[in-house]
Amino acid sequence: MTTTVGAPTTYDLGPARALSCRECGHQIPLAPEFACAECFGPLEVAYSFGRIRRADIEAGPKSIWRYRDLLPVPSDVDSHPNTQPGLTRLVKADRLAAALGVKSLWVKDDTGNPTHSFKDRVVAVALAAARQLGFRVLACPSTGNLANATAAAAARAGWESVVLIPSSLERAKILTTAVYDGALIAVEGNYDDVNRLATELAAEHEDWAFVNVNVRPYYAEGSKTLAYEIAEQLGWRVPDQVVVPIASGAQLTKVDKGFRELGELGLVEQTPYRVFGAQATGCSPVSAAYKAGHDVVQPVRPDTIARSLAIGAPADGPYVLDVVNRTKGAIEDVSDEEVVEGIRLLARTEGIFTETAGGVTVATAKKLIETGKLDPEAETVLLITGDGLKTLDAIENHVGPRATVPPTTAAVHKALGF
């Protein structure tokens, strides 16, 4: 993680020094690359951190850029127009804790980001790195949150954007991306078709940064900021337990990476922590592998309402298993009915309305507690990564008015059971 390569880099990406293959360890200089030339394994950013002090971070911008010295971005990153994501609320969730029967519980509420999901974090880092790497267009294949975040970040920066979506995408998700007025292209096909098309286009267009394809090593680092913020907001302390939803699995591995870096840099005490993974049963390849004791992940065809987690062949699946096993966590999955109940439980206890992914996290935490895997006496943080306004269809048949009444006080009293 803090490995240095000898050759000087030509790009100013702050403390980033090289790209390192997660499979074979082969290193290359910083470049717009994402796969190892030796073994085709995924590349990851390697750093050489200077001395980093809590006080400098605390005096920094009120966004993820307070952690710029821990990210692959130049030190003047915040002088370019960007969406300034992050520093979202860490909410002490006493009422949810009581409902779940745990002692100390926090919710990291990433619905407060500019486009209301954690994707603003990773896209902001991708854009900053892409600028340094010489790209001029911000692009992505997406089915929702990433499309919103990419189109918004490009608009704010004055970049062109190309966002590819399956043409079957719900109208609401199309509108919330199209409004930013980039090149939104609906593709006749499923998400796999769209993803394949993105890879082909990335190969043809040297100046198009597909955030989750050809600049993925930089993009993924943005999720480390969730760990940094949680630790800083707890008073520079790593929680005992954290529950993270799994889509590609990148977020979970980066939260772990963030906690480790803070410990190695002396910014927090190196206390043990356990990382738990959450999936919807309708797309639970990593949970299945974990339960079977495998170290590879068998792809599945997703069938769940938790669409933002519905990646059937999660790229970071094996690394997720490594993290969870190393930290003595666990992975669990929950039914779509439990997801809806998770959304409703968080809303009625804490006033936080999450999208389906957050419902997965809450419901999985509940199941992990009930099965004794998550310690109810230890301090726990749940990652709520996106907003309920984006997945209204999930609750549509489950909530509504208590009653419809004529405009009289007597009718209201009757409806309330007085």
Next chain:
Amino acid sequence: MTTTVGAPTTYDLGPARALSCRECGHQIPLAPEFACAECFGPLEVAYSFGRIRRADIEAGPKSIWRYRDLLPVPSDVDSHPNTQPGLTRLVKADRLAAALGVKSLWVKDDTGNPTHSFKDRVVAVALAAARQLGFRVLACPSTGNLANATAAAAARAGWESVVLIPSSLERAKILTTAVYDGALIAVEGNYDDVNRLATELAAEHEDWAFVNVNVRPYYAEGSKTLAYEIAEQLGWRVPDQVVVPIASGAQLTKVDKGFRELGELGLVEQTPYRVFGAQATGCSPVSAAYKAGHDVVQPVRPDTIARSLAIGAPADGPYVLDVVNRTKGAIEDVSDEEVVEGIRLLARTEGIFTETAGGVTVATAKKLIETGKLDPEAETVLLITGDGLKTLDAIENHVGPRATVPPTTAAVHKALGF
């Protein structure tokens, strides 16, 4: 504003000392009252502020509670579970500035609040005051943002809530309130019927705090925090010009009150500022009164897509006229087409997706600049008070994918005009 009454109060509401009639000046001790017993005029909170220092505010909570010594709330307000609204981004909007032809422009982006509108501010203050005043149920009549904010704040605090909505309300707005699991009652009638019913219920239930009815004097003070934040975020400085949307008009008058208080307390230099008001032409009674030079406001029947501003008989209309005339601002109104273009302009230049009320503000600013009423050389702040995800229907027929194509690079290139 800093008037003191002699009698000791029985409620701990921080620096608040009395309720003062805005019409006749009659004062009463702090109480759960909203109308003057002498003249039926609206009551407003009067304060006796102690010494307030910038450093104390800056060291305070990262929410509106950093300004607790300027609000009618007890000093331990943040020790009770609450949604912790505020401290939303003040965004330097250079690309929007260029599009509008102004020199220095900022957007106060209140979409980042917990339920994504400024209503979280006023509801949080109402809840804190209601707790002190002995209420036990949080209630409101509403057609949208206020319903969300009230239901969420009550859920977080563990209070019962009663939210009254017109039964014709759009399904999405019903869902985003119902999910918090309070008593949501759909009323057969229009908003006027719902409002009347709320007043009747408030009279019957001594422990029900209808935030915008019987605790309105406290509730309305929450909007002062917009002014405090803008000034602090500008480096303790009041901007030359501010554009505020007008619904009841309370927000505009409280932004002015906030700026004045900061000046009187020596927290900012007492520089002149101009307050501009924005309405949709389909509900523009205050704009009409301003243009006609009247000091009273003639009620209208609203007909606009900007529903969160659609109050035909705005309670604070005359006070808005006072503020705008005193500060040498202006009021303007814009068509629904201009509102949609305002939403799109903000989205494509700054990556911020606002609801229709924000479209009104942007479009009005544009019109005020074009007509020479807003000085393009002076620093200007636009108040964006709610999120575009809440009013998707407004843009539904205006934005969409550039093209729908088969999954080939050639098809994408053709769609992009290569």
